[in-house]
Amino acid sequence: MEKCELAIVGGGPAGLAAALKARELGLKEIYLLERDNFLGGQLVKQTHQFFGSHKQFAGIRGIDIAEIFKDKLEDQPEIQALKGAVAQGYYEDDVLGYSYRGKFFKLKPEKTILATGASEKMLSFPNNDLPGIYGAGAVQTLMNQYGIIPGEKILMIGAGNIGLIVAYQLLQAGIEVEAVIEATGIIGGYAVHASKIRRAGIPILTYHTIKEARGDEEVESAVIQKLNENWQPVPGTEQEMEIDTICLAVGLTPKVDLAIQAGCQMAYVAELGGDVPVRDENLQTSNSRVYIAGDSAGIEEATAAILEGELAAASAAGEIFPGNSAIAQERREIKEKLADLRRGPVGEHIRRGLARVRRNQNAGRDRYTRSWKN
Amino acid sequence: MLEETGIPEAGKIEEKLPSRERLEQGPVAVFECFTEIPCDPCYYSCPLEAIAEFQDINDLPELDFEKCTGCGQCITNCPGLAIFVLDYNYSEEEGVVRIPYEYSPLPEEGEIVLALDRGGEVAGEARVERVQYAEKQDRTAVIWLAVPKEQVLIVRNFKRMED
Numbered sequence A: 001m002e003k004c005e006l007a008i009v010g011g012g013p014a015g016l017a018a019a020l021k022a023r024e025l026g027l028k029e030i031y032l033l034e035r036d037n038f039l040g041g042q043l044v045k046q047t048h049q050f051f052g053s054h055k056q057f058a059g060i061r062g063i064d065i066a067e068i069f070k071d072k073l074e075d076q077p078e079i080q081a082l083k084g085a086v087a088q089g090y091y092e093d094d095v096l097g098y099s100y101r102g103k104f105f106k107l108k109p110e111k112t113i114l115a116t117g118a119s120e121k122m123l124s125f126p127n128n129d130l131p132g133i134y135g136a137g138a139v140q141t142l143m144n145q146y147g148i149i150p151g152e153k154i155l156m157i158g159a160g161n162i163g164l165i166v167a168y169q170l171l172q173a174g175i176e177v178e179a180v181i182e183a184t185g186i187i188g189g190y191a192v193h194a195s196k197i198r199r200a201g202i203p204i205l206t207y208h209t210i211k212e213a214r215g216d217e218e219v220e221s222a223v224i225q226k227l228n229e230n231w232q233p234v235p236g237t238e239q240e241m242e243i244d245t246i247c248l249a250v251g252l253t254p255k256v257d258l259a260i261q262a263g264c265q266m267a268y269v270a271e272l273g274g275d276v277p278v279r280d281e282n283l284q285t286s287n288s289r290v291y292i293a294g295d296s297a298g299i300e301e302a303t304a305a306i307l308e309g310e311l312a313a314a315s316a317a318g319e320i321f322p323g324n325s326a327i328a329q330e331r332r333e334i335k336e337k338l339a340d341l342r343r344g345p346v347g348e349h350i351r352r353g354l355a356r357v358r359r360n361q362n363a364g365r366d367r368y369t370r371s372w373k374n
Numbered sequence B: 001m002l003e004e005t006g007i008p009e010a011g012k013i014e015e016k017l018p019s020r021e022r023l024e025q026g027p028v029a030v031f032e033c034f035t036e037i038p039c040d041p042c043y044y045s046c047p048l049e050a051i052a053e054f055q056d057i058n059d060l061p062e063l064d065f066e067k068c069t070g071c072g073q074c075i076t077n078c079p080g081l082a083i084f085v086l087d088y089n090y091s092e093e094e095g096v097v098r099i100p101y102e103y104s105p106l107p108e109e110g111e112i113v114l115a116l117d118r119g120g121e122v123a124g125e126a127r128v129e130r131v132q133y134a135e136k137q138d139r140t141a142v143i144w145l146a147v148p149k150e151q152v153l154i155v156r157n158f159k160r161m162e163d
């Protein structure tokens, strides 16, 4: 069985940043496992310019950020970046099992960083299994990676950043967006994104939900309905829209299967998107060999994912080279950058969520932790 | 309301505008960025340091209209596509609104298009005066739309006639 200093699961911005930082801080045996046949994670689908800090790629398109990371990685032969490598399980003896090119391998890392990203949430409504109903991630993959349009007339559900951005990308692909509907009374995404599609003539309807999809073989229309302030449907406000595609952008939830297998103590924290591993401020989980970073630690954005990846790497390096003051300094600096990023009103729910997960206020709602680790 | 529709209220827009005097003096940028988000590339993009330094990445951009020459560098650096340059006295009758634009194909110079307001409603016709699309703009074009002067504060988008 192969041994290594550090294994990183997930080749999105968090995992890529972790690998490069770990190398920079002196680690030599680094494995990066990426399930897809390409690196970059969510970045490769993002054709729009990124927000965030100028120093962390803001103003650059997501696709180009992925390229920058890939170029840097190529200069680092010590980083074994395996594409098409799926981490299958984290075992009780801290062995990581993964499949690669049709074979199963075992790896025993001293430290593991989980950066597996997130999964999309689903919405239940009658006929939600008709062909023509997609998650926003699937729509982006089809359009931006494979150049295939998902339909011609679309209803977007959810006015968070993802719903707004994907609606904009659909418009750019020449597809008609009938409306963006949002169940709450407020557009959750950035106002600048909302204004951008609104001035292209796309209505954004708050307090609206989908009542049902209609169609025999595939989606032919959608019935939308107003909600009152208590989120109850208002009778008589149903409206049928002729569309051929429904796109769901109703939120993400962290992908945490491996953390559960690693025996990490979990907590349900709504602000972070669901069940997440409890971790300290250095992103170390209750299994001291395992760190968590990026969307799998809590749904946030790419700048935060990059910084968390770096922080997890610096924390792991700090334990592998104890007493190294340069690494300790690095860790402090990354933490300061993260705090800066999360200081404003947008970061408020993240701050609240992190405070809860660190203090583990929700331990009572840990639905997963097995006893063997504790 | 901005948070409910995506259309900023008149009062909010007013706060972001330069004085009438400055507007009439020549090209000037307006930043229609109203909510605090962790974003700062506009600050770094201005060669004249007309944007106040961000103390916090969540700060709203604050423009010194006296320093701003309306050069337009910042337009394509804003991921929110929230910056426009207004040239009220472009000619006797017309003003120009410079708009960030990311749809293809790009319009032709001289083309007559439908000018749209912040809600996407048709405000009238406009003429494409210039199409800027240099490499350093990173795939965001800047379209100069000539409109009647009184529409300089209204027009923020356009659509092509054949659409």
Ligand SMILES: Cc1cc2nc3c(=O)[nH]c(=O)nc-3n(C[C@H](O)[C@H](O)[C@H](O)COP(=O)(O)OP(=O)(O)OC[C@H]3O[C@@H](n4cnc5c(N)ncnc54)[C@H](O)[C@@H]3O)c2cc1C
Binding pocket: A009, A010, A011, A012, A013, A014, A015, A033, A034, A035, A036, A040, A041, A042, A043, A046, A049, A050, A051, A052, A085, A086, A087, A088, A115, A116, A117, A118, A140, A161, A162, A165, A166, A255, A293, A294, A295, A296, A300, A301, A302, A303, A304, A305
């Ligand atoms: C439509 C949209 C627009 C966005 N716009 C912005 C923006 O403007 N600015 C911004 O900052 N952020 C934006 N984001 C968010 C940003 O893309 C994510 O926050 C960021 O990608 C999270 O990084 P990550 O590395 O944690 O996860 P991901 O990018 O999701 O990467 C996780 C990786 O892990 C891999 N993986 C998962 N499980 C396994 C396994 N078992 N074995 C091996 N590999 C595995 C996945 O294949 C994936 O490549 C946007 C997101 C979306 C969906």
Ligand code: SF4
Binding pocket: B028, B029, B045, B046, B047, B048, B049, B050, B051, B063, B067, B068, B069, B070, B071, B072, B073, B074, B075, B085
């Ligand atoms: S138009 Fe030019 S001078 Fe004015 S803020 Fe933008 S970059 Fe600066």
Ligand code: SF4
Binding pocket: A192, B031, B033, B039, B040, B041, B042, B043, B060, B061, B077, B078, B079, B080, B081, B082, B083
């Ligand atoms: S770059 Fe654009 S969206 Fe970002 S702060 Fe500046 S004006 Fe606002």
